[in-house]
Amino acid sequence: MNITWIPRTQKCSSGAVSRFRAGIGVALATLACSLTGSVADAQLLKSLQHEGQSFQVVPASEMSTLMSGPLSDLDSEIAQVGCTSGSCSSGNCSTGQCGNGQCTGQCGGNCNGAGYGGYGGAPCMSCPTCDPFCYGRVEALLMRREDLSRFTRSREFSMDEYDFELAPRVTIGTVPDCVSGTEVSFTGPINWEMSNSAAGVTGSTFLSERVPSVLLGSPIADQDIGFTFLYDPEATGPADDPSTPIAFQSQRYESTYWSAEASRTSVAWDIAKLLFGARYISFEEEYRYTASNGAAPADNGYIYADTQNDLIGLQVGLDMYSPVCRFGSTYLRARAGGYWNLSEATAVVDDQDERLYAMRDDDGDFAYMIELSNGVNYQVGELLSLHAGTELWYLGQVATAADHIPSIVGARAPVRSLDAGDDVLFVGFSVGATLKY
Numbered sequence: 381m382n383i384t385w386i387p388r389t390q391k392c393s394s395g396a397v398s399r400f401r402a403g404i405g406v407a408l409a410t411l412a413c414s415l416t417g418s419v420a421d422a423q424l425l426k427s428l429q430h431e432g433q434s435f436q437v438v439p440a441s442e443m444s445t446l447m448s449g450p451l452s453d454l455d456s457e458i459a460q461v462g463c464t465s466g467s468c469s470s471g472n473c474s475t476g477q478c479g480n481g482q483c484t485g486q487c488g489g490n491c492n493g494a495g496y497g498g499y500g501g502a503p504c505m506s507c508p509t510c511d512p513f514c515y516g517r518v519e520a521l522l523m524r525r526e527d528l529s530r531f532t533r534s535r536e537f538s539m540d541e542y543d544f545e546l547a548p549r550v551t552i553g554t555v556p557d558c559v560s561g562t563e564v565s566f567t568g569p570i571n572w573e574m575s576n577s578a579a580g581v582t583g584s585t586f587l588s589e590r591v592p593s594v595l596l597g598s599p600i601a602d603q604d605i606g607f608t609f610l611y612d613p614e615a616t617g618p619a620d621d622p623s624t625p626i627a628f629q630s631q632r633y634e635s636t637y638w639s640a641e642a643s644r645t646s647v648a649w650d651i652a653k654l655l656f657g658a659r660y661i662s663f664e665e666e667y668r669y670t671a672s673n674g675a676a677p678a679d680n681g682y683i684y685a686d687t688q689n690d691l692i693g694l695q696v697g698l699d700m701y702s703p704v705c706r707f708g709s710t711y712l713r714a715r716a717g718g719y720w721n722l723s724e725a726t727a728v729v730d731d732q733d734e735r736l737y738a739m740r741d742d743d744g745d746f747a748y749m750i751e752l753s754n755g756v757n758y759q760v761g762e763l764l765s766l767h768a769g770t771e772l773w774y775l776g777q778v779a780t781a782a783d784h785i786p787s788i789v790g791a792r793a794p795v796r797s798l799d800a801g802d803d804v805l806f807v808g809f810s811v812g813a814t815l816k817y
């Protein structure tokens with residue numbers, strides 16, 4: 381919002397200044413006479429010559445009558461200085477007749493007070509004019525969730541990495557008094573998915589199965605052995621050979637993110653905007669690994685992990701613009717928030733219709749989110765601007781599916797509790813448009 385500061389003042393009339401000087405001269409003359417002689421002598425002085433003009437000498441006891449004349453008029457004229465707009469509960473602010481009322485409207489000044497010498501009201505101060513406005517901002521985000529490149533739990537094949545996914549970010553705001561306003565924003569949902577499959581390879585994984593010592597013929601302790609889908613370590617038949625290929629295997633990892641926020645804003649022209657408000661963030665992940673030699677459950681196995689994070693908290697933000705040319709500028713968009721994360725996790729490992737591992741847990745803990753974005757902004761007209769830039773988000777202290785896939789399974793395997801201590805990085809780009817109206 382561009383606001384032009386144009387101070388408006390009115391000069392006092394020459395007549396008012398002359399009356400003011402005359403009144404001061406008469407008062408000083410009367411005071412001098414009273415100090416150098418008796419009051420009676422002072423009253424004998426009926427006139428005073430000054431710069432070729434004759435002024436009547438008035439006793440000090442009659443100064444209140446004098447003050448009600450030229451000085452009261454002078455005070456009324458001075459009260460008009462800078463009083464350019466608005467209205468008062470009594471009188472007219474724009475003409476200076478504010479009385480003792482409150483100046484309201486665009487002027488926004490205060491006409492209360494005793495004024496000069498206790499007479500009249502204090503002047504309304506001038507201020508810039510501005511119109512309330514609303515704005516809408518629509519952006520296309522191209523984001524990627526990092527740190528999962530070549531993720532796998534199979535020794536035979538892996539997945540590549542997430543692609544950049546397209547999602548919207550919509551912001552609507554209003555500034556009714558040109559300074560303070562409200563803003564709501566919605567981001568997402570953004571869904572990332574990667575998968576891969578293989579056929580005719582062994583079902584060897586990175587999991588280990590903890591087998592009781594009595595089954596291994598050793599009375600010393602439980603031992604961990606390499607875990608293979610569709611292979612029972614207790615059997616010795618040819619069909620259970622761990623080197624036997626499995627008909628079909630697949631892996632899939634999915635992440636979903638979206639958020640909603642509502643904030644109070646403080647706007648400083650087109651230069652900066654501060655905000656403070658509440659925000660909700662949802663971040664969910666799921667991993668599934670399946671292996672199959674047939675349709676029956678006894679011929680299948682899988683690894684499954686799922687996590688859900690619901691973050692609720694407060695955030696602060698800053699939008700800063702720096703002009704670089706007549707219609708162009710660079711911008712910085714920053715958000716930082718602290719949240720209470722209500723998270724839950726589920727993990728299951730089955731092999732040939734046998735449950736080797738299972739856990740389900742939920743907990744609450746502190747989490748945080750930091751967003752940084754910078755780019756260039758171009759003003760097309762008074763109402764429309766276009767922008768493009770880069771995005772960097774950092775989500776800390778959340779539960780992820782990758783962090784809840786067990787490494788040891790079996791009847792003697794320890795069951796882990798929920799762990800919401802992982803950090804997630806998002807990178808990407810944004811393009812969009814802003815409309816003010």
